Amino acid sequence: MAGQRRAIGSKYDGARASLRARSWRRRARSLFRSFLRPGELCFDIGANVGLFTDVFANLGLKVVAVEPQPVCVAALRDRFRGARREVQIVEAAIGSESGTAELLVASEHTISTLSPEWADIARSKNLFPGASWQERITVTLTTLDALIEKFGIPAYCKIDVEGYEADALRGLTSPLPALSFEFHPEIVEVTTTCIRHLAALGMPYYNFSPGDSMRLVWPGWRDAEEAVSLLGQIVPDVPFFGDVYAFSEPRPLPN
Numbered sequence: 515m516a517g518q519r520r521a522i523g524s525k526y527d528g529a530r531a532s533l534r535a536r537s538w539r540r541r542a543r544s545l546f547r548s549f550l551r552p553g554e555l556c557f558d559i560g561a562n563v564g565l566f567t568d569v570f571a572n573l574g575l576k577v578v579a580v581e582p583q584p585v586c587v588a589a590l591r592d593r594f595r596g597a598r599r600e601v602q603i604v605e606a607a608i609g610s611e612s613g614t615a616e617l618l619v620a621s622e623h624t625i626s627t628l629s630p631e632w633a634d635i636a637r638s639k640n641l642f643p644g645a646s647w648q649e650r651i652t653v654t655l656t657t658l659d660a661l662i663e664k665f666g667i668p669a670y671c672k673i674d675v676e677g678y679e680a681d682a683l684r685g686l687t688s689p690l691p692a693l694s695f696e697f698h699p700e701i702v703e704v705t706t707t708c709i710r711h712l713a714a715l716g717m718p719y720y721n722f723s724p725g726d727s728m729r730l731v732w733p734g735w736r737d738a739e740e741a742v743s744l745l746g747q748i749v750p751d752v753p754f755f756g757d758v759y760a761f762s763e764p765r766p767l768p769n
Contacts, residue, residue, distance in 0.1 A: 541728035542569045546670070548768035549692055549761075550575060555666055557658070559608050559682065560674035562624055563589040567601060576600040578665050582607035582617055582653035583626055602665070606654040608675065610684035619649040625676055632677025635700050657685030670694075680707040689716035692765075694757045697722070699748045705758060706742050713738035717760040721767070724756040735764050 550556065552574030558567045561579035563586050570577045571594070579594075579601060581587050587605045594601040607615055607628055618633050620626045622645050627633055633647045658671065673695040675682050683695070693712065697705050709720065720741035721730040736744065741758065748754055 538726060538728065539569060542566070543573060545723070545728045545730070545768055546570070546573055549765050550670055554669035557661060557665075557668045557671040559658075559672060560676070561590060561603075562586050562674075564593050566672055566674075567594070571601050575669075576602075578602050578604060578661060578668070580604045580606055580608060580656075580661070583619065583623055584651075586623055604656070604661070606656045607678075608658060608661075608673070608682040608685060609655045609678070610657065610681050611655070612657055612660060613655045614652050615655045616650050617653045618647040619651055621646045621648075627676035627678060628681070629677035632698075632701065635677075639700060641700070658682065659685055659687055662688075667691075677701060677704065680704045680711070683708050683711050686711075686715065689762045691763070692759070692761050693717065694723075694759045697745060697756045697758050699745075699754050702746050702748070705745055709738050709741055709758065709760070712760045717762050719761040719764050721759045722756055723759065724754070727756075730759060730767055734767070735761070 546569065550573065553576065555576045555578070556570050558570065558577055558579045561567050561581040564579060567577050567579045567590070577600065579590055581590060581603070582605065587603060590603050594603070607617060609615060609628070615628050618627050618630065622642065625636070625642055625645060627647070636642055636645070668690060670692040671690055673679060673682055673693070675696070677698065679695045695708055718737055719735040720738065721732045721735060722741070722745065723730055732744070745758070
């Protein structure tokens, strides 16, 4: 799962892991059905091997899956090859401008990053025990604006880029109906930058989903500064993560 904090190499009983996965998919489908409709377009930024892409596709959404790691791109192509679902795969990372960038490839591919600062913090705080970021590869860099120009305006954009969220959002210059990005309390200033950028674009409504819960937990929509304040109160020394959801218009909160 995107951004899941766990000991690298930890083992789960197969039946328990399968049950956890089914439960997560049910919650994810319930959340996304509350604001997305079949046939709409969504972007999966940092698609990895396609966990979210698969959920989106099975909800009848058109998906643009964006992923820079060659091994993950190969897995995506294999997973969705020949599927009668509308999935387009873009082998690239997302940044503030088009070009190339150096990707720090992790020993666990779910935590590879374009942010050396984030990798240093993760090492120093031992956020992912046993992980290393020793390999570096050059990857293509594109922007959200460029994706929109090519594929159209998505109804929803999910961003999971391991500490590079603010750089990714700097490449977006117009509001989207809905967007989410990963939150890390160790770099709450990055979250603050993201929220204020989105608010300036015209996305004033916020909520939060902790961990892999796939549930919005604030009892009502919060404005940008309320969201910044609430997230800033989360103690960075407590292992924690989640996703910030931003909307251009208020939606009924899912049950």
